[in-house]
Amino acid sequence: MKKIGMGLALVVGLTACGRAPGPASGEAAATANTATALPDNIDETGAPYARATRALAEQRLISPAGDNAIEHYLAAREGAAETTQAQTALAELQPYVLIAAEQAIGRGDATEAERLRMLIERIDERAPALPRLHAGIAALRREQAAQATIAALETPPPSVAVVPRPTASPPSPTVASEPAPPPASAPSAASPAPPPAPVVVETARPSPAIVRAAPLVRTPRLLQDAQPRYPLPALRARIEGQADVAFTIQPDGSVRDVRLLSSSPAGLFDASALAVAQRWRFEPSDQAHASQRTVRFRLPAGAEGGAD
Known part of the structure; x- marks a missing residue:
């Protein structure tokens, strides 16, 4: 055989x-x-x-x-x-x-x-x-x-990013080199023109960022665990494996929004892991908590598995 x-x-x-x-x-x-x-x-x-x-x-x-x-x-x-x-x-x-x-x-x-x-x-x-x-x-x-349409609309056109703004051309040297004739009533020794006032550009200083430490959130304690059913196909073939599940702990300690993160071998233990997660109960708290666990299936424990 x-x-x-x-x-x-x-x-x-x-x-x-x-x-x-x-x-x-x-x-x-x-x-x-x-x-x-x-x-x-x-x-x-x-x-x-x-x-x-x-x-x-x-x-x-x-x-x-x-x-x-x-x-x-x-x-x-x-x-x-x-x-x-x-x-x-x-x-x-x-x-x-x-x-x-x-x-x-x-x-x-x-x-x-x-x-x-x-x-x-x-x-x-x-x-x-x-x-x-x-x-x-x-x-x-x-x-x-x-999402693809929104991403395309939010992308600026290439001309805006790469084409520089044209600067003003300098004054013609011919106009600048021709002195204006002095008026008839002006004194022979004219006082020099005052220099232009400097331009002061003020930039706002960024205010220092206020860093606040996030409060430490303690994951509620597991009060009621449950044993998953060992899938019959895997049990007959003597296959071991595990499945990682994510879920939300409600304020009353119940489990909601159970979803599969990964499993090995793929597809064999998924249904059993998702089903057992619904039966877990945690310590009640005043808010919801996101959490995850690993459900392991080991032989020769018959049809019983275990969770970490």
């Missing part, structure tokens, strides 16, 4: 063929299926289903484009032999594609978000999240277009 790192799609296929134990309730049954074997008679480089299994084991869930587990499962679904297994795997992996699409919108990558939205549409053209993703991508592109 040949071992691979990730066994989600294979577990689904073997269960359909009667070669894996049937569904069990509770996390003890999930722990029993953490190690899965790849049959020797599967061509890992030929059929689309085998290529999808290899891509999933190599953590190529949604990228690169054209050579990832989702697209190989879509190709396998078109065949006659493994249609059911491929559709089951796609249904289980669809939430992770949705999370990746929302992350792309959050970081302003409209092109990647549209590619992932099209993958979800190929998986299920009636998926409930499709209208929301379409509206989010359209709003992102409108915002980026507006």
Whole structure:
């Protein structure tokens, strides 16, 4: 038997063929299926289903484009032999594609978000999240277009920056060298003309900046922690990882505006980390606080993970 790192799609296929134990309730049954074997008679480089299994084991869930587990499962679904297994795997992996699409919108990558939205549409053209993703991508592109227009309007034309203002030409030497004839009644020894008064230019001195130390804001103390659920695909494949989440601590100590900063491996633990952050409770304070934590998923602790 040949071992691979990730066994989600294979577990689904073997269960359909009667070669894996049937569904069990509770996390003890999930722990029993953490190690899965790849049959020797599967061509890992030929059929689309085998290529999808290899891509999933190599953590190529949604990228690169054209050579990832989702697209190989879509190709396998078109065949006659493994249609059911491929559709089951796609249904289980669809939430992770949705999370990746929302992350792309959050970081302003409209092109990647549209590619992932099209993958979800190929998986299920009636998926409930499709209208929301379409509206989010359209709003992102409108915002980026507006920002580009504002930046173009705020940029001064090149002529203003590089063309110097013309200076007045000096007086003609001919006019300056011709002395005016003295008047008839003027004395022979005329007193010299007084020099012009100097021009005094006063510049305002900048007032010294007032530097005030920012008050020290103490992050509220965590009162109620929670354990995240270990995702079943990662548990079966015995994969560990972590996810960094950012959130806002409300004045009453509850958590709002939870968002994902990063995760490793990408897409596997995102949903569990976002869900557990909603259950955290902190010490009440008189204002909101921005904070972040790292949710870690470690084996062999069964289906339990931990947070820093």
